[in-house]
Amino acid sequence: MKVSLNWLRELVDIDVEPEDLASSLEMVGIGVEGIEKVGDDFIFNLEITPNRPDCLGHIGVAREISAIYNRTLKIPEVYYEEDEEEAKNFIRVEILDPQLCPRYCGVVIRDFKIGPSPDKIKKRLEALGLRSINNAVDITNYSLLLTGHPVHAFDLKRLKDKKIIVRRAKKGETILTLEGTMKVLNEEVLVIADGERPVAIAGVIGGEESGVNDLTTEIFLESAYFNPISIRRTSKRLGISTEASYRFERGVDWNIPVYSARFCATLFHQMGGKIAKGIIDVFPNKIKLEPINLRSEKLKELIGIEVSPEKVEEIFKKLEFKILSTKKENGNILWSILPPSFRNDVKEEADLIEEIARFYGYEKIPSVLPPILLNEVHLDPVRERIISISKLLNYQGWNEIITFSFIDPEEDIGLIQGEPISIVNPISSRFSRMRGSLLPGILKTVSLNLNRNVxxxxxxxxxxxxxxxxxxxxxxxxxxxxxxKEREEWVKKREFSIFSLKGTVSIILSSLGFERHKFILKEKPIFEEPYSLSIFVNDKE
Known part of the structure; x- marks a missing residue:
């Protein structure tokens, strides 16, 4: 995101070099990808993380700067004279789905003449990469860059029945967007509709049939708060990504719509528009902020140093967090902190501690490796025995393999003591039974190697x-x-025999403490005679 240094200086009184400001922003977690000189201004290209939508406007970035340099944030004042006729006489707003649109605000502008924007607005927009279109559209873009909150201008005369209805789209409804593309909607898409049809895709893009043009004289300005998840899904489903959807899907401040609307109304009034009396603000289900507890001992535990209570409270006040209460108990302090509505990323105690670390200064926190307590690990006795057998066989020149636990029923050789276990929902008929023996897998491996001339x-x-x-x-x-054949180089190569296998098994049994063992010829249906042996340990098979 691009921000103007001159604009930031209007919001917070700082006199620092661009490079020093970039360094300070980096230290509190706002990345600076580059600085470009444009005329008498410097344009910063910032990297804003997805959890910080409050910094997607100049006010949000200026708020961070004011906390860094301990300066006062100067929010632009809004003032305009209102007309005698009330806004509600020109438009009626109804929210049918307050879960997807908790708040919807708007102002009515009359007798406005579409034309070019003042040079200051035009130059500022162009320096930040936006093309000047006309004064009405430029005002909405200018407000977006200032507040980070999207607004949209409708041609009031093109809205049917003097209605704005915030609802889900009906299956099969269509809208011609401002980009000139026709979109087919479904019930998952939230739309702004008039008395007859959708006139905008909520939080994403406006419609061509209700947009402002050169003949527009009356404007209804929308400033709303939409559910971030709904906007994200709509944007992905329709394949539309805009400056508005980029911000709404990250979660904007639900308390800023009124200010954004009034700021725009101020600019419309300065350019000759008449502002209808009152602001429309439909907010059926108020959003309640929940306080978060912060413990001084947890603060010290997470950042590794002790920060004075005075410093903690100073940081929170700079960031506009409210300290509801402070309690002292057994040498520890418990704060009850209420985050501002524009900080929807602060949800738990660790988030509060991160804010303290950011503005206390990461560079002041010493780099110390945490102590590592080594506890003795006790392996399962069965697992220890398996490992010891595996190592023993490796030393004897044997290679370990791992085969599937699922086998083809046709490969089942019938060594199971009980019934076979079938898979209820196998990935394939070839893997539809749990193995009752390791022989199918190991024989398949032997066959695979012989077929490849091993x-x-x-x-x-x-x-x-x-x-x-x-x-x-x-x-x-x-x-x-x-x-x-055996691979030993110091003897003549010879075929493996049952006797070499018998010797290996004897070594395994001895390593496990079974010194008294013997091999007795015993016929097994699946083995070739006379090479089937049973093993007896302590006279037990």
Whole structure:
């Protein structure tokens, strides 16, 4: 976002070099991507984070500067003479969905002549990258750059039945936007409608059929607050991103619509317009701000230093936070803080502490590594045993593999002790059963390697198998497979045999403390005879 240094100096009394101001802004979290000299002014290109919509206007940035340099913020005064006839006689506003539009304000301008803007407004807009269009449109853009709050001007005579109705669109309704594109709407889109049809997509863009043109003499100026989530969804759904939607979807201040409307009315009055009496302000469900508690001990814990109570209160007053109460108890202080309506990013105690850290000065907070308390970690005994077996096999030249726990039922070799477990909603029929054995996976791996002309290898897997025997059960198993020829360089290569497998299993059992073990030939349906052995430990199979 671009801001003008001259404009900022009108809002806060500072006499600092542009580079020094940029450095100060960086220190409180407002990034400065560049500074450009334009005539007698300096234009700052700022990087505003999504949680700080209050800084999307000159007043918001000036407020930060006033807190940095301890200066008074000077909000432009609004003053104009009102006509005798009341605004409500020219337009009636109705909100049918207050959840999506909590507040809707407006003023009526009459006998206004569309023409070029004064040089000051025109030059300021152009310096900030906006093209001057006409005085009516320029006023809305000028107000946007000042307050960060979007406003929209309707041609009052083009609004049917003298009505503004804030409602959801009807399915299939269409609107021709100011960009000249026809958009088809649905019930999720909030629109501003007159007595017959939508005249604007709320918070996003106006409609061509109600827009201001060279023949306009009467204007209804909208200044509203819309639900940020609704605007974001509408903007994405319709593929329209505007300066207005960019701000509304981040959450603008719901208390600023009246000021924005009155500021614009002041400019319209200065350019010859007559302002109808009164401001229309429909605000059916008032938004209540909730106070946040701040504890001095939590403040010290999070930023690492002790900040004096006087400094804490001074910072909050600079930022327009209200201190509702202060309580002292056992050497600690408890503040009750009410954030301003324009700071919707401050929601909890940590947010308050961040504000103190920003303006106390990050550079004043020493960089100290937090103490690290090392606690002894105790592994699960089963897990420790698995790790020890895995390491032992690695030392013996075996490579560990990991295969899927889901298998094809056709690959189930029937070693399950109970019933197989089927997957209710499998990703594929090939992965529709929980494995009851590790053999399908390890045999598939052997086959894959042999098909790729691997000369030989030793692989193992340690993992869970699953079955159902009244209830669902799972257990850790180990499977080993050797294939092809041995790779030892100091002996003549030879085929792996059952005896090398038997030796490895014996080493595993001994490492686990099972010294008394033996192997006995026993026929198994799936193994080739006579290479099926059962293992007995302490005479138990």
């Amino acid at each position: 000369e030989g290898g030793k692989i193992f897997e340690i993992g869970k198998v699953f079955w159902k025997s009244g209830e669902y059960k799972e257990k850790n198993h180990i499977a080993l497979a050797s294939f092809g």
